Amino acid sequence: MEIHVISIFPEMFGLIAEQGVISRAIKQGVLSLTIHNPRDFADDKHSTVDGRPYGGGPGMVMMLEPLLKAITAARLACDGEPTVIYLSPQGEKFNHQAAARFAQDSLSQESSLILLAGRYEGVDERVITSMVDEEWSIGDYVLSGGELPSMVMIDAIARLLPNSLGNAESAKQDSFVEGLLDCPQYSRPEQFEGQSVPGVLLSGDHQAIADWRMMQSLGRTWLRRPDLLKKIELTDKQVDLLEKFKREL
16 A cells, blocks of 8 residues: 655654554555655746745645645655545545555555645645545644644554454454454453453453453443444344443443
8 A cells, every 4th residue: 555645744654664663564565655845846946835825814825836846746655546645624534444545445455645735824725626536634723733633644544454463353353343442451460459350351262252352341331431322223132231331230
Protein backbone atom coordinates (compact mmCIF):
# COMPACT_ATOMS: atom_id res chain seq x y z
CA MET A 1 0.00 0.00 0.00
CA GLU A 2 1.29 3.42 -0.97
CA ILE A 3 0.61 6.44 1.22
CA HIS A 4 1.73 9.91 0.17
CA VAL A 5 1.39 12.88 2.51
CA ILE A 6 1.30 16.54 1.48
CA SER A 7 2.76 18.51 4.40
CA ILE A 8 4.91 21.57 5.04
CA PHE A 9 6.42 19.71 8.01
CA PRO A 10 7.85 16.52 6.47
CA GLU A 11 10.23 16.03 9.39
CA MET A 12 7.25 15.22 11.63
CA PHE A 13 6.82 11.92 9.78
CA GLY A 14 10.43 10.81 10.16
CA LEU A 15 9.93 9.29 13.61
CA ILE A 16 6.83 7.23 12.80
CA ALA A 17 8.59 5.83 9.72
CA GLU A 18 11.40 4.55 11.94
CA GLN A 19 9.47 3.28 14.98
CA GLY A 20 6.66 0.91 15.86
CA VAL A 21 3.99 -0.59 13.65
CA ILE A 22 4.46 1.79 10.72
CA SER A 23 8.18 1.10 10.61
CA ARG A 24 7.54 -2.65 10.68
CA ALA A 25 5.00 -2.39 7.85
CA ILE A 26 7.52 -0.46 5.76
CA LYS A 27 10.29 -2.97 6.48
CA GLN A 28 7.94 -5.84 5.63
CA GLY A 29 7.23 -4.21 2.27
CA VAL A 30 3.47 -3.90 2.80
CA LEU A 31 3.53 -0.11 3.16
CA SER A 32 5.43 2.74 1.53
CA LEU A 33 5.33 6.27 2.93
CA THR A 34 6.38 9.33 0.93
CA ILE A 35 6.14 12.97 2.03
CA HIS A 36 5.75 15.87 -0.41
CA ASN A 37 6.45 19.41 0.81
CA PRO A 38 4.33 22.09 -0.92
CA ARG A 39 7.16 24.56 -0.34
CA ASP A 40 9.14 22.65 -2.96
CA PHE A 41 6.50 23.69 -5.49
CA ALA A 42 6.24 27.38 -4.58
CA ASP A 43 7.31 29.83 -7.30
CA ASP A 44 9.02 32.53 -5.21
CA LYS A 45 12.37 32.68 -3.43
CA HIS A 46 10.71 32.50 -0.01
CA SER A 47 8.85 29.26 -0.84
CA THR A 48 5.57 30.90 0.16
CA VAL A 49 2.61 28.55 0.57
CA ASP A 50 0.13 30.76 2.45
CA GLY A 51 -1.69 34.02 1.79
CA ARG A 52 -4.26 36.36 3.26
CA PRO A 53 -7.88 35.20 2.83
CA TYR A 54 -10.11 37.03 0.40
CA GLY A 55 -12.86 38.84 2.25
CA GLY A 56 -10.62 39.52 5.22
CA GLY A 57 -10.48 37.77 8.54
CA PRO A 58 -7.79 36.36 10.82
CA GLY A 59 -5.05 33.95 9.89
CA MET A 60 -3.71 32.72 6.59
CA VAL A 61 -4.92 30.23 3.98
CA MET A 62 -2.79 27.65 2.18
CA MET A 63 -2.43 28.77 -1.42
CA LEU A 64 -3.87 26.99 -4.41
CA GLU A 65 -0.95 26.45 -6.78
CA PRO A 66 1.70 24.90 -4.49
CA LEU A 67 -0.86 22.40 -3.21
CA LEU A 68 -2.13 21.48 -6.67
CA LYS A 69 1.42 20.92 -7.89
CA ALA A 70 2.30 18.82 -4.83
CA ILE A 71 -0.81 16.65 -5.23
CA THR A 72 -0.13 16.25 -8.94
CA ALA A 73 3.44 15.14 -8.20
CA ALA A 74 2.13 12.63 -5.66
CA ARG A 75 -0.40 11.32 -8.19
CA LEU A 76 2.32 10.79 -10.76
CA ALA A 77 4.37 8.87 -8.19
CA CYS A 78 1.50 6.47 -7.44
CA ASP A 79 0.82 3.15 -9.10
CA GLY A 80 -2.77 3.35 -10.30
CA GLU A 81 -5.34 5.97 -9.41
CA PRO A 82 -4.97 7.19 -5.80
CA THR A 83 -7.63 8.44 -3.41
CA VAL A 84 -6.91 12.00 -2.28
CA ILE A 85 -7.99 12.68 1.30
CA TYR A 86 -8.13 16.03 3.05
CA LEU A 87 -7.83 15.89 6.86
CA SER A 88 -10.45 18.35 8.06
CA PRO A 89 -12.81 19.02 10.99
CA GLN A 90 -15.57 19.10 8.37
CA GLY A 91 -14.83 15.54 7.27
CA GLU A 92 -16.52 12.25 8.05
CA LYS A 93 -15.53 10.78 11.41
CA PHE A 94 -12.65 8.34 10.96
CA ASN A 95 -13.14 4.98 12.68
CA HIS A 96 -12.02 1.37 12.64
CA GLN A 97 -14.36 0.46 9.80
CA ALA A 98 -12.82 3.15 7.60
CA ALA A 99 -9.30 1.96 8.43
CA ALA A 100 -10.33 -1.61 7.64
CA ARG A 101 -11.77 -0.52 4.29
CA PHE A 102 -8.57 1.20 3.25
CA ALA A 103 -6.48 -1.77 4.38
CA GLN A 104 -8.76 -4.26 2.63
CA ASP A 105 -8.62 -2.26 -0.60
CA SER A 106 -4.86 -2.64 -0.55
CA LEU A 107 -5.22 -6.43 -0.47
CA SER A 108 -7.53 -6.64 -3.46
CA GLN A 109 -5.79 -4.09 -5.67
CA GLU A 110 -2.93 -1.64 -5.85
CA SER A 111 -4.11 0.92 -3.32
CA SER A 112 -2.71 4.42 -2.94
CA LEU A 113 -3.73 7.23 -0.61
CA ILE A 114 -2.70 10.86 -0.77
CA LEU A 115 -3.27 12.61 2.56
CA LEU A 116 -3.45 16.39 2.45
CA ALA A 117 -2.41 17.91 5.78
CA GLY A 118 -3.71 21.46 5.93
CA ARG A 119 -2.39 24.27 8.10
CA TYR A 120 -3.35 27.79 9.18
CA GLU A 121 -7.05 28.53 8.55
CA GLY A 122 -7.28 25.73 6.00
CA VAL A 123 -6.67 25.33 2.29
CA ASP A 124 -8.05 27.16 -0.71
CA GLU A 125 -11.48 25.65 -1.34
CA ARG A 126 -10.66 25.17 -5.02
CA VAL A 127 -8.08 22.55 -4.03
CA ILE A 128 -10.84 20.56 -2.34
CA THR A 129 -13.34 20.87 -5.18
CA SER A 130 -10.84 20.01 -7.91
CA MET A 131 -8.49 17.46 -6.32
CA VAL A 132 -9.91 15.96 -3.12
CA ASP A 133 -11.97 12.74 -3.20
CA GLU A 134 -12.81 12.37 0.50
CA GLU A 135 -12.60 14.43 3.69
CA TRP A 136 -11.97 12.73 7.04
CA SER A 137 -11.83 13.99 10.63
CA ILE A 138 -10.42 12.23 13.70
CA GLY A 139 -12.69 14.08 16.14
CA ASP A 140 -14.77 17.10 16.94
CA TYR A 141 -11.91 19.40 17.86
CA VAL A 142 -9.43 21.61 16.04
CA LEU A 143 -5.70 20.90 15.76
CA SER A 144 -2.94 23.14 14.45
CA GLY A 145 -2.66 21.10 11.29
CA GLY A 146 -3.44 17.86 9.53
CA GLU A 147 -0.15 16.13 10.32
CA LEU A 148 -1.28 14.43 13.53
CA PRO A 149 -4.60 13.25 12.01
CA SER A 150 -2.61 11.91 9.05
CA MET A 151 -0.40 9.93 11.42
CA VAL A 152 -3.46 8.58 13.21
CA MET A 153 -4.91 7.35 9.93
CA ILE A 154 -1.62 5.85 8.78
CA ASP A 155 -1.12 3.98 12.06
CA ALA A 156 -4.70 2.68 12.17
CA ILE A 157 -4.43 1.40 8.59
CA ALA A 158 -0.88 0.05 8.85
CA ARG A 159 -1.64 -2.23 11.79
CA LEU A 160 -4.30 -3.98 9.68
CA LEU A 161 -1.90 -4.78 6.84
CA PRO A 162 -0.42 -8.30 6.64
CA ASN A 163 2.80 -8.84 8.62
CA SER A 164 2.73 -5.38 10.20
CA LEU A 165 2.21 -6.76 13.72
CA GLY A 166 4.34 -9.28 15.57
CA ASN A 167 1.17 -11.30 16.18
CA ALA A 168 -1.64 -10.92 13.67
CA GLU A 169 -4.17 -11.95 16.33
CA SER A 170 -3.49 -8.68 18.18
CA ALA A 171 -5.40 -6.65 15.61
CA LYS A 172 -8.36 -9.03 15.77
CA GLN A 173 -8.72 -8.43 19.51
CA ASP A 174 -8.55 -4.63 19.39
CA SER A 175 -11.40 -2.40 20.49
CA PHE A 176 -14.02 -1.71 17.79
CA VAL A 177 -13.08 -4.72 15.64
CA GLU A 178 -16.41 -6.35 16.50
CA GLY A 179 -18.08 -3.08 17.48
CA LEU A 180 -17.15 -3.52 21.17
CA LEU A 181 -14.51 -2.08 23.47
CA ASP A 182 -11.63 -4.34 24.43
CA CYS A 183 -11.63 -6.32 27.66
CA PRO A 184 -9.23 -5.59 30.55
CA GLN A 185 -5.71 -6.96 30.13
CA TYR A 186 -3.27 -8.14 32.81
CA SER A 187 0.41 -9.04 33.03
CA ARG A 188 2.92 -9.85 35.79
CA PRO A 189 2.99 -9.62 38.77
CA GLU A 190 -0.02 -11.67 39.78
CA GLN A 191 -0.47 -9.61 42.97
CA PHE A 192 0.13 -5.88 43.31
CA GLU A 193 -0.84 -3.68 46.26
CA GLY A 194 -3.88 -5.79 47.08
CA GLN A 195 -5.02 -6.08 43.46
CA SER A 196 -5.08 -9.55 41.93
CA VAL A 197 -5.28 -10.87 38.41
CA PRO A 198 -8.78 -12.39 37.97
CA GLY A 199 -8.64 -16.07 38.81
CA VAL A 200 -10.24 -17.19 35.56
CA LEU A 201 -7.21 -15.90 33.63
CA LEU A 202 -5.00 -18.23 35.66
CA SER A 203 -7.28 -21.26 35.27
CA GLY A 204 -6.00 -22.54 31.94
CA ASP A 205 -9.62 -23.07 30.86
CA HIS A 206 -9.60 -21.48 27.41
CA GLN A 207 -13.39 -21.44 27.00
CA ALA A 208 -13.90 -19.87 30.42
CA ILE A 209 -11.26 -17.26 29.62
CA ALA A 210 -12.89 -16.48 26.27
CA ASP A 211 -16.31 -16.15 27.94
CA TRP A 212 -14.90 -13.89 30.67
CA ARG A 213 -13.19 -11.65 28.12
CA MET A 214 -16.35 -11.38 26.06
CA MET A 215 -18.39 -10.60 29.17
CA GLN A 216 -15.93 -7.87 30.18
CA SER A 217 -15.89 -6.46 26.67
CA LEU A 218 -19.67 -6.31 26.58
CA GLY A 219 -19.86 -4.85 30.07
CA ARG A 220 -17.21 -2.21 29.43
CA THR A 221 -18.99 -1.16 26.25
CA TRP A 222 -22.32 -1.01 28.10
CA LEU A 223 -20.77 1.19 30.80
CA ARG A 224 -18.64 3.47 28.65
CA ARG A 225 -20.05 3.45 25.12
CA PRO A 226 -23.68 2.26 25.22
CA ASP A 227 -24.16 3.87 21.80
CA LEU A 228 -21.99 1.13 20.30
CA LEU A 229 -24.25 -1.63 21.63
CA LYS A 230 -27.19 -0.10 19.77
CA LYS A 231 -25.38 -0.64 16.49
CA ILE A 232 -24.79 -4.38 16.78
CA GLU A 233 -27.03 -7.41 17.15
CA LEU A 234 -25.94 -9.49 20.13
CA THR A 235 -26.09 -13.26 20.07
CA ASP A 236 -28.10 -15.06 22.73
CA LYS A 237 -24.86 -15.97 24.48
CA GLN A 238 -23.68 -12.37 24.44
CA VAL A 239 -26.99 -11.23 25.92
CA ASP A 240 -26.58 -13.78 28.72
CA LEU A 241 -22.98 -12.68 29.36
CA LEU A 242 -23.97 -9.04 29.52
CA GLU A 243 -26.75 -9.82 31.99
CA LYS A 244 -24.28 -11.76 34.08
CA PHE A 245 -21.92 -8.78 34.04
CA LYS A 246 -24.73 -6.49 35.24
CA ARG A 247 -25.64 -8.87 38.05
CA GLU A 248 -22.05 -9.15 39.23
CA LEU A 249 -21.62 -5.38 39.02
